Amino acid sequence: MIGPRHPTRPDPPRRIAHLDMDAFFASVELLRYPQLRGHPVVVGGRRVPAPFQGADGQWTYSQLGDYAGRGVVTTSTYEARKLGVFSGMGLMQSARLAPHAVVLPADFEAYKHYSRLFKQAVFEVAPVMEDRGIDEIYVDLTDLDPDSHRLASGLKRAVFEATGLSCSIGVSPNKLLSKICSDLDKPDGLTLLSMEDVPHRIWPLPASKINGIGPKATEKLKQFDIHTIGDLARTPLQFLQSHFGLQMGGWMHQVAQGIDDRPVVTERDPKSLSRETTFESNLHVRHDRAALTQIVDELCRRVADDLARKQLRAKTIGIKVKYADFSQVTRDITLASSVGDALGIRRAVSDCLKRVAFHDRIRLLGVRASGLIQAQAASRIERQLDFWSIDP
DNA sequence: TCTGGGGTCCTAGGACCC
DNA sequence: TCTGGGGTCCTAGGACCC
Numbered sequence: 001m002i003g004p005r006h007p008t009r010p011d012p013p014r015r016i017a018h019l020d021m022d023a024f025f026a027s028v029e030l031l032r033y034p035q036l037r038g039h040p041v042v043v044g045g046r047r048v049p050a051p052f053q054g055a056d057g058q059w060t061y062s063q064l065g066d067y068a069g070r071g072v073v074t075t076s077t078y079e080a081r082k083l084g085v086f087s088g089m090g091l092m093q094s095a096r097l098a099p100h101a102v103v104l105p106a107d108f109e110a111y112k113h114y115s116r117l118f119k120q121a122v123f124e125v126a127p128v129m130e131d132r133g134i135d136e137i138y139v140d141l142t143d144l145d146p147d148s149h150r151l152a153s154g155l156k157r158a159v160f161e162a163t164g165l166s167c168s169i170g171v172s173p174n175k176l177l178s179k180i181c182s183d184l185d186k187p188d189g190l191t192l193l194s195m196e197d198v199p200h201r202i203w204p205l206p207a208s209k210i211n212g213i214g215p216k217a218t219e220k221l222k223q224f225d226i227h228t229i230g231d232l233a234r235t236p237l238q239f240l241q242s243h244f245g246l247q248m249g250g251w252m253h254q255v256a257q258g259i260d261d262r263p264v265v266t267e268r269d270p271k272s273l274s275r276e277t278t279f280e281s282n283l284h285v286r287h288d289r290a291a292l293t294q295i296v297d298e299l300c301r302r303v304a305d306d307l308a309r310k311q312l313r314a315k316t317i318g319i320k321v322k323y324a325d326f327s328q329v330t331r332d333i334t335l336a337s338s339v340g341d342a343l344g345i346r347r348a349v350s351d352c353l354k355r356v357a358f359h360d361r362i363r364l365l366g367v368r369a370s371g372l373i374q375a376q377a378a379s380r381i382e383r384q385l386d387f388w389s390i391d392p
Numbered sequence: 393t394c395t396g397g398g399g400t401c402c403t404a405g406g407a408c409c410c
Numbered sequence: 411t412c413t414g415g416g417g418t419c420c421t422a423g424g425a426c427c428c
């Protein structure tokens with residue numbers, strides 16, 4: 001929406017919803033294994049065996065306490081969270097906290113399926129929708145039913161009917177506040193918030209609740225005795241800008257007042273696409289040469305497949321290397337003409353690899369494609385260059 | 393045997409062109 | 411010959427998010 005809709009009257013406040021699926025991956029698994037409802041369950045780990053049903057009809061599940069290997073918790077049920085197990089936590093660490101929790105392998109195809117279902121259900125009611133990943137969206141409700149509570153309840157019902165899953169919704173005048181308030185009443189929450197509510201409902205919350213203030217910024221703010229969003233709101237702009245930079249400081253000052261003008265973006269071109277893998281155990285560049293070569297080839301193939309599926313080509317190819325000590329480097333190269341096939345990607349990757357110093361064992365390798373263009377546009381450009389005999 | 397995999401955006405320096 | 415500035419592209423790293 002550009003400009004006021006009426007030449008003499010200002011726009012009414014927007015009504016933006018943030019919808020977040022509750023413990024999404026774990027909840028999808030519970031649809032499949034309803035007998036696990038009420039038990040602590042975590043999803044994650046690459047080599048977790050799937051549950052199996054014996055001849056007597058009894059199910060056997062992997063227990064977290066039996067897990068050995070690398071990997072993190074992708075999602076945990078609310079029962080597992082009560083035991084201190086949260087997403088991002090190492091599986092070995094969570095096994096100590098909740099040895100009897102059930103651990104299930106992640107099944108991304110199933111999650112993508114349910115993701116499509118819930119987005120479709122919302123889209124049919126509220127089509128101005130922004131994708132924010134597999135389990136959350138923003139929706140602009142401004143032009144719909146003026147009763148926000150009725151509208152949001154309807155969205156929750158539509159999502160449940162389409163998927164059997166619950167979600168939490170926050171509705172406010174902007175994305176920033178809606179994101180914060182969808183989290184205030186989880187799970188199965190519905191929270192409405194106006195600008196007048198900001199001082200008593202938002203300011204008492206920790207600054208880290210703001211989307212964009214992560215661990216580093218939170219730590220730095222604490223050093224200045226800034227803990228809550230209210231503390232941030234009371235901090236002078238100049239102070240924030242002198243310590244966090246013009247851009248970041250200015251942004252912090254704005255969002256602490258609950259101000260956010262970002263529109264709901266319904267379409268976006270992908271910027272990059274990548275595949276990476278963490279090895280079961282760290283590999284040595286010389287001793288494990290054969291294995292590494294195979295892994296690099298495979299990553300290039302997967303990136304090429306992804307590009308082909310999306311009908312894209314890439315001008316820039318890059319690699320990521322993570323060492324045993326978790327430090328990492330990236331190298332990339334921009335090519336004279338775009339690539340899409342595994343061999344072309346592989347050649348660029350070799351160029352990049354030559355520029356990396358392998359002083360330590362490595363734990364991860366990644367291949368990335370960026371500078372993405374439509375495959376059709378790419379071939380058109382290359383035909384033109386060819387016509388003018390320009391060497392790309 | 394802590395610490396996955398897929399992304400976006402920002403910053404900063406250097407090359408290069410006008 | 412010296413002194414500039416601005417703009418864009420490329421590369422590397424880092425913070426952050428889901």
